[in-house]
Amino acid sequence: MEMKDYYAILGVKPSDDIKAIKTAYRRLARKYHPDVSTEADAEARFKEVAEAYEVLKDSERRAEYDELLKHRNDPDFGRRAYREAHHGDSGNAEDFSDIFASMFGQRSRTNQQHHHQRAARGQDVEIAAAMFLEETLKEQTRTLSYNVPVYNAFGLVEEEKAKTLNVKIPAGVMDGERIRVKGQGVPGVNGGANGDLYLIIKLAPHPLFEVMGHDLEIILPLAPWEAALGTKVSLPTLSDNILLTIPAGSQAGQRLRVKGKGLVSKKETGNLYAVIKIVMPAKPDDKSAALWQQLAEANPVFDPRTVWSKA
Incomplete structure (x- = not known):
């Protein structure tokens, strides 16, 4: 497995912070998403971008990768890194590409499989709703707008999507009351259940x-x-x-x-x-x-x- 330049794949610099890396990943994930892109190699590019992000978003894995990248032309360092990763076993590492594959290739494939297979429930969303006392006498309908994340096939946030929902508020609500709207929170990952939406009632002070x-x-x-x-x-x-x-x-x-x-x-x-x-x-x-x-x-x-x- 040839050692890949994850920074080049995402179009960022090694000195860039995680915010810049995340921004670049989201932009490229949207660009090469198989459901959106018409380019012939879109799926391969999409997987490559996801692989690069998987390593660079994790501070420990990024530090390991940066160390390998720094010494990519030093075979002695490569063999030492391989032995450390395999608890003293020198294995069959012939060159630096073998070492890179052993340290990142398998883990990337494992993480991708993990993201494909693991189902996770989406997070709940809480939105405050200010109401006048007069409004509590009868049922009300509120139109809510909020953002929810959209996940890709690897369980990573690809973008945020605006969502609009009409919610009925029953008569007689009290200050601090939580109204649950089932399944209208953050979408679940890989088949997991959606989170719920909670409307938190805030009664406005009345002048009288x-x-x-x-x-x-x-x-x-x-x-x-x-x-x-x-x-x-x-x-x-x-x-x-x-x-x-x-x-x-x-x-x-x-x-x-x-x-x-x-x-x-x-x-x-x-x-x-x-x-x-x-x-x-x-x-x-x-x-x-x-x-x-x-x-x-x-x-x-x-x-x-x-x-x-x-x-």
Whole structure:
């Protein structure tokens, strides 16, 4: 077996890094692929390119090859390398080509057979899908685009191919939930099963609602007189606005439940809780100040800080 110049076959320099070698291999593998090329020797060239890549992609084998390449005109070195590779047996090595064949030829054929025969499952693919809370109320369909590798007959990545897929997202998904789409991940090698696609749900923060499991919370600002006298307010929900009755004497921090206006779940829909926040006017005018004074005089024994004495 004649010693081959793997660097020349791939069109790279011995000083090039693995990235350049991989790029050259992919380009040539596409060029000489038997299913694509019309050249008469395409299959032979394709196998030659794959053989060169098999050696140069492996740092240890590349180092061995570089050492042989460096001393290719030194027969004494060649015989020493042959003995080391065969545990002291000098064999029938007549020249450097025999030594090269014994160290790389058989291993290359073995690796090629190994790649042909070994089936391996493809890797799973994970894609994050950002969703608004409103979108979780009903089933959604998302069009996803992602790249998957294409393998050649030797189980090596030849190129990456864009893939587009429509995925249905059921109602009621939660933040961090993983939706599995079987067999839509990276293709398997040599007959192996395809990997799966996992869609990772990421719920976007909402300007009004705080998520608490399947329940939602919303801050409900009220004027002091609204909380004291009671009123009706228009309350936003994920799907519409509703009229909420505020009972007289409502307190700051009080939670008013709106049943069934939370997030959808497989068992039942969550609730919406309106948390009361008392908001004072910024600067009361003289008339308002007088009314506040009257209110204070009408409740001389009321002390909101009596709770401190009970602590």
